[in-house]
Amino acid sequence: MTRTIRIGNAGGYWGDDPGALKRQIEGGPLDYVTIDYLAEITMSILQSQRRKNPDLGYAPDFLEQLRECLPLMVERGVKVITNAGGINPVGLGRKIRELAGELGLEVTVGVVDGDDIVDRLDPLREQGETFTNMESGEDLAPVQSRVTAANIYFGAEPVVAALAEGCQVIVTGRVTDTGITLAPMLHEFGWAEDDWDRLAAGIVAGHIIECGTQSTGGNLTDWEEVSDLANIGFPIIEMGEDGVFEVTKHEGTGGVVNLKTVKEQLVYEMGNPVEYISPDVVARFDTIELAEVGPNRVQISGVRGVPRPPMFKVSMAYDDGWKAMGHLLVCGPEAVAKCEAAAEIFWKRLGFEYEETHFSVIGTGSIWSRSLSIGEPDEVLLRLGVRDHDRAKVEAFGVQLPALILSGPSGMAVTAGRPKPRRVVAYWPALMKRSSVPARTVTLLPDGSETERIITFEDAVPEAAVTAADPEPRPRVSEWTSRTRRTQLRTLAYARSGDKGDTCNVGVLARSPEIYDWLRATLTEDIVKRFFKGIVHGEVIRFELDNLMGLNFLLENALGGGGTVSLMLDPQGKTLSHALLEMVVDAPVEIIPRAAG
Numbered sequence: 001m002t003r004t005i006r007i008g009n010a011g012g013y014w015g016d017d018p019g020a021l022k023r024q025i026e027g028g029p030l031d032y033v034t035i036d037y038l039a040e041i042t043m044s045i046l047q048s049q050r051r052k053n054p055d056l057g058y059a060p061d062f063l064e065q066l067r068e069c070l071p072l073m074v075e076r077g078v079k080v081i082t083n084a085g086g087i088n089p090v091g092l093g094r095k096i097r098e099l100a101g102e103l104g105l106e107v108t109v110g111v112v113d114g115d116d117i118v119d120r121l122d123p124l125r126e127q128g129e130t131f132t133n134m135e136s137g138e139d140l141a142p143v144q145s146r147v148t149a150a151n152i153y154f155g156a157e158p159v160v161a162a163l164a165e166g167c168q169v170i171v172t173g174r175v176t177d178t179g180i181t182l183a184p185m186l187h188e189f190g191w192a193e194d195d196w197d198r199l200a201a202g203i204v205a206g207h208i209i210e211c212g213t214q215s216t217g218g219n220l221t222d223w224e225e226v227s228d229l230a231n232i233g234f235p236i237i238e239m240g241e242d243g244v245f246e247v248t249k250h251e252g253t254g255g256v257v258n259l260k261t262v263k264e265q266l267v268y269e270m271g272n273p274v275e276y277i278s279p280d281v282v283a284r285f286d287t288i289e290l291a292e293v294g295p296n297r298v299q300i301s302g303v304r305g306v307p308r309p310p311m312f313k314v315s316m317a318y319d320d321g322w323k324a325m326g327h328l329l330v331c332g333p334e335a336v337a338k339c340e341a342a343a344e345i346f347w348k349r350l351g352f353e354y355e356e357t358h359f360s361v362i363g364t365g366s367i368w369s370r371s372l373s374i375g376e377p378d379e380v381l382l383r384l385g386v387r388d389h390d391r392a393k394v395e396a397f398g399v400q401l402p403a404l405i406l407s408g409p410s411g412m413a414v415t416a417g418r419p420k421p422r423r424v425v426a427y428w429p430a431l432m433k434r435s436s437v438p439a440r441t442v443t444l445l446p447d448g449s450e451t452e453r454i455i456t457f458e459d460a461v462p463e464a465a466v467t468a469a470d471p472e473p474r475p476r477v478s479e480w481t482s483r484t485r486r487t488q489l490r491t492l493a494y495a496r497s498g499d500k501g502d503t504c505n506v507g508v509l510a511r512s513p514e515i516y517d518w519l520r521a522t523l524t525e526d527i528v529k530r531f532f533k534g535i536v537h538g539e540v541i542r543f544e545l546d547n548l549m550g551l552n553f554l555l556e557n558a559l560g561g562g563g564t565v566s567l568m569l570d571p572q573g574k575t576l577s578h579a580l581l582e583m584v585v586d587a588p589v590e591i592i593p594r595a596a597g
Contacts, residue, residue, distance in 0.1 A: 011035040012212030027250030035082040043149035046086040057088030085171035110167030131430040155279030158439040159183035178206030194462035200283035200305025201243035215265040217255035221494035228254025267507025320426035321389035326419035332411035358385035358567035368579035385567040480588035490581035497577035504573030516549035
């Protein structure tokens with residue numbers, strides 16, 4: 001019988017449910033719990049905090065959770081792994097050991113760091129690292145003096161080393177979301193570093209649970225089908241030694257685990273499904289096999305992987321000017337016309353040319369394609385914004401905006417105070433040799449002593465132990481009756497979207513094999529780009545996933561620069577999947593679900 005370990009997740013981002021860790025530990029047997037805290041922008045925030053106070057630089061929320069949960073963790077033997085250490089994991093680790101002492105507990109704490117290279121860019125460049133922007137091809141030199149954070153994405157290996165030291169709580173810097181989930185599998189099962197298929201299964205498992213309740217009913221297109229969202233359960237992976245695993249949640253919790261919830265999370269920020277790249281392995285998402293094997297239980301098998309990349313990814317952030325956003329409430333008849341007039345008046349009065357300006361009317365389809373706007377609302381929000389490297393110009397925007405309510409169209413009111421300039425932190429992705437920087441693990445023992453271990457990496461990639469074969473194509477339907485009916489795409493599919501820089505990833509999943517065949521033949525890149533006219537300024541790239549009955553679209557240059565650079569209301573593209581589902585299509589009558597009428 002295959003040995004199994006249970007790994008739960010208790011958070012998908014810094015700010016997620018603070019009570020999740022306790023509920024996961026109390027809810028039933030678990031061996032490990034992982035919590036993801038870090039995003040690209042988070043690292044700059046933590047660097048800023050540490051400059052003001054050298055003792056900071058980590059997510060203090062995790063320490064507060066442990067105050068309540070640590071006794072229960074010790075009692076039940078649950079180990080917790082999190083990247084809450086940010087850019088000061090040793091500082092957080094020592095705080096945890098101090099907390100354990102206050103609680104009368106003996107806890108060995110592990111720390112993983114070495115990923116923070118913001119102060120080492122010059123010597124690394126002298127060694128030959130170029131840090132060329134992997135998306136634009138630009139050289140780092142012009143912006144290097146403005147870099148505020150630079151972190152290597154480590155994989156599971158240093159976390160495995162910390163587990164080998166008997167650590168019960170492990171805090172890391174920039175270890176990948178999937179890496180902190182894969183590490184317990186490597187530690188428990190002893191998978192070889194070139195067992196690419198099992199490693200890929202672990203990465204897929206990590207991807208499914210890394211965003212918390214997004215795999216248990218949160219954010220689901222068909223949200224009405226999800227029961228008790230107020231008590232939604234966080235996900236659990238039951239991983240077998242053979243690489244086959246099940247996704248589930250604790251008994252008695254709300255939400256649901258089914259094919260829809262797991263598939264939607266799989267396509268979330270997937271990118272190219274044939275090359276889901278991690279520092280540990282490249283996973284083939286097109287080989288995943290799913291089956292519902294019981295209530296709130298989905299089995300994953302068949303995952304294939306290919307050798308890991310020869311380089312590490314580096315995530316950098318740099319100061320890139322200033323921006324400000326402001327809102328005005330506009331009410332009454334002709335609200336949209338009033339907004340357009342008010343914006344024209346405001347820009348004329350302001351008298352500045354900005355690097356970028358923004359105008360939108362929230363409530364009229366301003367986030368999505370204007371073709372989806374229905375009717376004329378009688379209350380809207382006028383949203384104006386600017387971005388520029390000249391702070392004085394951005395300050396002038398904030399000073400002038402409130403004055404508009406007394407000298408513009410009628411029915412206007414200020415909804416907040418004067419907009420203030422905020423720093424724009426831009427994203428710079430790059431690659432570097434694995435051998436250029438080692439990782440470090442520090443073991444903090446209950447008696448106050450500390451031991452450390454340096455982990456070096458090789459650039460050479462081991463040969464594949466198992467060759468990943470292409471999945472067998474299934475028979476397709478290629479002809480349909482001539483009778484069609486107009487319907488919205490959401491009657492035929494469900495979807496989820498998210499961001500990767502300035503690219504929005506939209507995964508569209510068919511509700512039946514017949515629908516998938518029709519969508520595959522019909523929902524082309526050109527049609528999607530036309531639908532998002534005015535929003536997508538780059539190419540649209542489509543990937544096919546027969547195994548998930550899905551299509552994955554990458555909408556390039558669609559998020560106003562992405563992240564904090566963007567002036568858009570939805571800079572992460574979270575809503576664009578729902579916009580696409582509103583598209584009206586002429587579908588063959590035989591594939592339209594009966595429930596659609």
